[in-house]
Amino acid sequence: MPYTTTAPQFFSAALPKLLGAAPAASVSGIGVVEFDLGKNGIYWVDFDARSVSRTARPPNCIVRATPADLMAVIEGRMSVGDGLLTKRLALSGEASRLARLAECLALFKTEI
Amino acid sequence: MPVSDPTPVGAPGASAPATADATKPAAPAAAPVAAVKLPNRPAPTTAETDAAQQKVEKDLRAVVERFKTVAGTGMESSGEGDPRVNERRKAVASLLALRLNDQAFIDELAKISPQIDADIKWLVSAEFRDYSIDVRDQFQWVTNGMVQSDAVEREYRDRLMKGLTRSNDVLAGAVPYFDATDGSVVGIRFFARPPLRKAALLDTIWQFRAKPQAKKGADTRVDLIGPPLVAELRNLLGALSPDLNSIEGRAEYALLREIVASHPLSSANTIFQARNAVAVIMKDGDPHAYTSSTTRTAWVHLETPPGATLPPYKAVHHNFSAQTPRNIEALIKAWMYPVGPDAHRVKAFDALTEALTLARNGDLDTAKQVLADLAAAPAGVSISALMATPAVAGTDATALADAIRDFLVGGCVKDLGKNPETNLLMAATLYRAVCTGQPTVDNVGAAIRYAGNAAAEVAAVLVAMAGKDDVALLTEIATAREKLRLEYTKEPAGYRRHELLTVDATLNRLACETLGSVVDRLGALEDDAKLADAFEALYAAVKMAGVMGLDALGAKADGAPLYDLPFAKLYRDMSDAKALNRTVSLDQYRSLMAAAKKAIATVIHDIRDLYDGRAGQVAKNPNVELDPEFLDQLIKQTPLHYATAIAERGMRVGLKETLEPRLLANLDGMRVLNSVGPVVFSTAVFADSTAELRKLKAPRDALSVVYNLQEKKMVATGGLMVDTKDAPGGNSHLNMYAMNNGIPVIALPELRTRYAEFFKNAAAEGGIYVDDGDGQFRMMTVGYAIDKGLIAAADVAKLKPGVNRQIKFLKPSAVDGVWDVLATHDAMVSPQRPTRVVELYEPLADVKGVGGSCTSFAELARLGVAARHLAGEKGTVLALLKAELGDNVPDGSVVTTGRIVKLLADAGLADLWQGIWSNDPVVGVVDDQNFLHSAFYTDPDYREAKRAELQEQTRVRLSRLLVEKAPDGSERLSAAGLALYAELTSNKTLQTSDNWIARSSFTGEDRPGKSGAGQYESFPNLKDPVARVKGVIGVIESAWMPEPVDNNVADQIFLRHIMPAVVMQACLKPEVSGVAVSRGDGGARGQVRIQLKVGFGGGVDGGKVEEGVILASGYGVQIHYPGRTANLVPDDAMQALRDVVLKVERYFDDVVEKGKGHAVDMEVVLENGKWNVVQARVILLDQ
The missing domain is CATH 3.40.1390 (Udp-n-acetylmuramoylalanyl-d-glutamate--2,6- Diaminopimelate Ligase; Chain: A, domain 1)
Known part of the structure; x- marks a missing residue:
């Protein structure tokens, strides 16, 4: 349900489950993604290891967004493309990893 | 290069795509071929230039008449000098300059008043003359209550002697740079050999353009040092007569004109003008206020503007130096007119005060024109509040002057005292005297008088300035500068050359300013008129750059013809194109623009290289902090900066x-x-x-x-x-x-x-x-x-990014300290990429009998850099630094390349290691000519199989040789292992250490242009003999790990020339460790950029670090260590680190990579409060 999950809830509860259930092909090769939510903190998600952490790790990709904008992407209310276009979302990292990450986030949308 | 060369887009024959879709794409093509018509731009007529010259003379005479009875010498002490005397004298000088041989004219001028007569006598004694190095009593014209002529004479002679000593110091190798920190240049004339003279000129420019430093030591009163400074400069210019028919001579001309452009003083009168102007501000109309703090304007001698190092008064009167112009500029920007963007404040203040003077003198129209020009450009200058006042539209000159004054007073952040207008104008006078004002009709007009036979051409510039055609103005400036250079070659007198170069500097500033506005106006070259203007502007810029000698600066003086210089060739090509009915086809237009872009980029690169080549030496001067912005600024002060922008746009027109x-x-x-x-x-x-x-x-x-x-x-x-x-x-x-x-x-x-x-x-x-x-x-x-x-x-693999490399393997020659090239290989990617020479040292069994066994740092250091044959770069550098820095480098020994060859032989590995090169399935014997065709270099499967076998066999057989099973089943060293270990423990530091580290030091890593960092293995925390010997084995075995093998193959390094060495040291227990680079942001010298972390430094790359820059003035942390708010290391320890790092950089420049001026990248460890350097290498990429 849109607008029912907060970003902290997503990272602490929903995401670990989604990662656990995701097919290997969907999460492998993305590596560690740093989700930087500004003053709301940073989460490090290792897609290959399917783990979520608040401990700093060298990232392969970086996602910057407000919690609301990130959840809009996660819940499918805003596409990654629109997020980039409107500068509500910033993605950094190697091209193929970012492409896989975008696909994976789209997959989560259907699961959440 | 096996890459097909497609038809260049836009070239004749290239076809335009019929459609643009992803399935059937085609190369893009040019718009239909068109032509650019270059309109004729008639030069100003003789009548116009004559009229301009007459007007200049009339204006100068008006100044003379206005102040003809003002009494004084203009040199009085205690702030008593009247700036009006200096202004009048300046006008008299300008009038005289062009007619010094016209006695009737001089007599007529002298009759105007006794004061004018005195001015003429003073000018002939002080200004229109050269100063010899072997004649006494040259400063009799100095009549100042505080400083007498004999003191100035003494100062001049002291400077001559210092100049001689300084040049001798350089020639004897005692000092690596020519010292010009006190502005003394005369010593340059004593360098007979052109390359050394060129280096001294470059050193001087670096120092003139260094960052401001707080002055230490004795006062340097301008009335004492100013006249000798000017005298020295003229002496130098008179002594050097560059041959403009040679590349060398043109380069020297380019540097001399830069010396004059960067010199803080242009004439003796200017010295006193500046001095008197700042005193007027301070006294604020109170004749008894000399150095008192009672006037409302006392701030001018008590306070230091932001960005300056001294109060303005002291910067002029007591501490005059090459930094004085910066201090005065800070006065204008920070206090007098801190309005709008920093870059435009000086221009705006200069123009506003000029308009104020014009209006006050009743010249309403010109005053309005000055304001209108300022309001129109450049972007960011906002005088809209002034322009909105009724006085600007009115007809009352006094009202306009009042409005401008009030506007300026409103912008000034300091108390302008009882005489705000006078003080504003004196600030402007001070700026113009010291910093060289912006090019204006006035100073270009005055320049005519100093241009000699180029006067008509400079007058044409003045005519063009009054017109609306900025490109025509550029054309006239280029013509005038060419004539000025010709005039320079004909004038033997130093003071005349000084005057000519000063005129050229004024025209250069005008050219740059005009080019800037042309670039803005031309935009994206949307129409034919703009295309034509871009071509002509570029043509003028290229001509000027050639006249300035910029393309000769970095060119090799090897007898190559002048017409092959980049701008000579380009100018010729552009002239040819213009000559053809003044019509240039669009293809030709783009092609010429692209050629211009390339030529300009090459010249700029060469200029920067030339200057940068001296920076390392000049940075050793403890009294100088080099300005990291200097090279950027230097280029921006030439037409090249703007020509680049025009060429970039022009080369894409119609695509x-x-x-x-x-x-x-x-x-x-x-x-x-x-x-x-x-x-x-x-x-x-x-x-x-x-x-x-x-x-x-x-x-x-x-x-x-x-x-x-x-x-x-x-x-x-x-x-x-x-x-x-x-x-x-x-x-x-x-x-x-x-x-x-x-x-x-x-x-x-x-x-x-x-x-x-x-x-x-x-x-x-x-x-x-x-x-x-x-x-x-x-x-x-x-x-x-x-x-x-x-x-x-x-x-695909061959086209990966990077530079071309010329790889040389060196062996010792018969002469100590000189190497012969054993083999060389050119790894070329593209002719458009720069080529970097990579020098690798051939592994040897020994050097001068040293290195057949494990060798201590002390023994290696005695070999100097020849130790590279035995210990690789890391081992050699650590050994040398240990000898140089002592306690700041942990002691150690090296298992040398020669010792490793013996180990391999003893282990039965020699044939295996060599066999790979003597029995290749494709080429048989692999040598320096055919190695790229061998199976090892062409067949990845073969390579992988061989590499894996060699790695495995190396580990197994060396272990078998050096380690054996004890009766109790544990491991112990064999006889061969004990022998190796005994060699290592003969080093007392290792003998007494309970914890060792074995570190790779291959002959193919850590060299400039061949890093290889992190490819090979190192083994820390080795606590017992078996672990330590196994560490040695591990490093040797890593020679055949996949990463270094594949990287060397990709880099086209013939691995037969590469051997391991192993550095054995005590393993440190760091409190803090990290990486230090001997440069700050933007490559600034004297600064140290650091990344530090708690504990062992291997994880610096992980992102958990403190980052900052250590300056002489303190440590600036940029990113705190995660979880900390305080710095990891106290400030005094950071300064100690800076001292160590900069010492290492100097040592590299003196010994390790002599005279190369490289930055150095170091791994550092803080243990028990002491910094240890555990690795140091040249860093070519400055990040």
Whole structure:
């Protein structure tokens, strides 16, 4: 349900489950993604290891967004493309990893 | 290069795509061929230039008449001097300059008043003359209550002697730079050999343009040192007569004109004018207020403006130096007119005070014109509040003067005292006297009088200034500068040469200012008129750059003809194109523009290289802090800076944009900032900033797309793509960095949003192929490039980013300290990329009998850099630094290349290691000529099999040789192992240490241009003899690990020439460790950039670090260590680290890479409060 999950809830509860259930092909090769939510903190998600952490790790990709904008992407209310276009979302990292990450986030949308 | 060469886009015969779709793309093509008509621009007529000269003379006479009875010498002490005397004398000087041989004219002038007569006598004694090095009593004209002529004479003679001593010091090798910190230049004349003289001139310019430093030591009163400073400069100019028919001579002319342009003083009268002007401000009309603090304007001698190092009064009167102009500029920018962007404040203040003077003198129209020009340009200057006042539109000159005065008073942040207008005008006078004012009708007019036989040409400039055609103005400036240079060659007198170069400096500033406005006006060259103007402006800029000798500066003085100099050739080609009915075809237009861009880039690169080549030596002067902005500023003060922008735009005119899913070409608004020819990137990495890029550790062969560029935080990357909005000017620090390192830099508009589909396709199609040569730009997926036959799959690896390399393997020659080339190999990627020489030292069994067994640092240090044959770079540098720095380097020994060869032989590995080169299945015996064709270099499967076998066998057989089973089943050293261990423990430090580290030091790593960092293994925390010997085995075995083997194969390094050495040291227990680089942001010398972490430093790359820069003035932390708010290390310890790092850099320049001026990258460890250097190597990429 849109607008029912907060970003902290997503990272602490929903995401670990989604990662656990995701097919290997969907999460492998993305590596560690740093989700930087500004003053709301940073989460490090290792897609290959399917783990979520608040401990700093060298990232392969970086996602910057407000919690609301990130959840809009996660819940499918805003596409990654629109997020980039409107500068509500910033993605950094190697091209193929970012492409896989975008696909994976789209997959989560259907699961959440 | 096995890359097909497609028809250049836009070239004759290239076909335009009928359609633009992804399935059947075609190369983009030019718009239909058109021609650019270059209109005739008639030069000013003789009548016009004569009239201009007459008006100048009339205006000068008006000044003379206005102040003809003002009494005084203009040199009085205690602030008693009247600036009006200096102003009058300046006018008299200008009138005289052109007619010094006309006695009737002089007599007529002298009759105006006794004061004018005295002025003439003073000028003949002080200004219109040279100063000898062997004649006494040359300063009798000095009549000052505080400083007498004999004191000035003494100062001059002291400076001559110092100059002689300083040049002798350089010639004797006692001092590595020519010392000009006190502004003394006369010593340069004592260098007979042109290369040394050139170096001394470069050193002097660096010092004139150094960062301001607080003055230490004795006062340097301007009335004492000013006259000798001017005298010295004229003496130097008179002594050197560069032959302008030689490259060497043109380069010397270029440097002499830069010396004059950078010199703080232009004439003796100017010294006193500045001195009197600042005193007027301080006294504020109170004749008894000399150095008192009672006037409302006492701040001028008590307070220091932000950005300055001294109060303005002291900077002029007591501490006059090359830094004085910066201090006075700070006065204007920070206090007198802190309005609008920093870069425009001086111009605005200069123009406003000029308009104020004009209006006050009743010249309403000219005053209004000055204001209108200022209001129109440049962007950022806002005088709208003034322009809105009724007085600006009115007809009352006094009312306008009052309005301008009130506007200026409103902008000033200091108390302007009882006489605000006088004090404002005196600040302007001070600025113009010391800093050289902006080019105006007045000072260009005055320049006519000093131009000698070029007076008519300078007058034509003045005529053109009054017109509306900025391109015509450029043409006239170029003509005048050419004539001035000719005049220079005919004038033997130093003071005349000084005057001519001063006129040239004024015209250069006018040229740069005009070119700047032309670039703004031309925009994207939307119409034919703008195309023609761009061509003519570029033509004038190229002519001026050639006249200035800029293309001779970095050229080799090897007898090459002058007509082969880059700008001579370009100017010829442009002239030829113009000569053809004054019509240039669009193809030819683009081609000439592209050639101009390339020639300009090459010259700029060479100039920067030339200056940078001396920076390392000058930085050793303890009294100088080099300005990291200097080289950028230097280029911006030439026409080249603007010519680049014009050429960049011109080379794309009429090219059609292509934006397809697999192909981007000639995009509107794009710029190629640095071109390297065809290149393939494995992938693209996107980052918001360069800091983020560093964090993401972009692969070296990736194209880095950075959305928000911080130009001076550049990182090493394969290629760089930035948004056009962030792209710096054509000659920026970023560009030079990119050019030096073969990094293509491309600026595209709307970078964040426009190319997503392309990059997605590139990720799926093997990467990105870019060809940005010849002014064209095409970027496509690798798959597309292969489909179109532009490259073959086999070319992809060869086209990876990077420089060409000439690899040399060196062996000792018969002469100590000189090496012969044993073998060489050129690893060429593209002729458009820079070529870097990589020197590797052949492994040897011993050097002078040393190195057959494990060798201590002390023994290796005695061999100097020849130890590289035995200990690799790391071992050699540590040994040398141990001898130099003592306690700051942990002691150790090296298992040398010679000792390792013995070990391999004893272990039965020699045949195996050599066999790979003597029995290759493809070429048989592999040698320096055929190694790239061998199976090992061409067959990945064969290579992998051999490599794996060698690694395994090395480990097994060395272990069998050195380690054995004890009766109790534990491991112990064999006899061979004990012998090796005994050699190591003969080093007392190792003998007494309970914890060792074995570190790789291969002969093919850590050399300039051949890093290899992190490829080989090191083994810390070795606690017992078996572990330590196994550490040695582990390092040797790592020779055949996949990464170093594959990297060396890709780098075309013939591995037969590479051998391991192993550095054995006590393992430290760091409190803090990290990396230090001996340069600050933007490559600033004297600063140290650091990354530190708690404990052992291996994880510095992990991102958990404190970052900052250590300056002489203190440590500035930029990023705190995660979880900490305080710095990891106290400030005094950081200063100690800076001292160590800079000492190491100096040592590298003196010994390790002599005279190369390289930055040094160091690994440092803080243990028990003491810094240890555990590795140091040259860093060519300055990040």
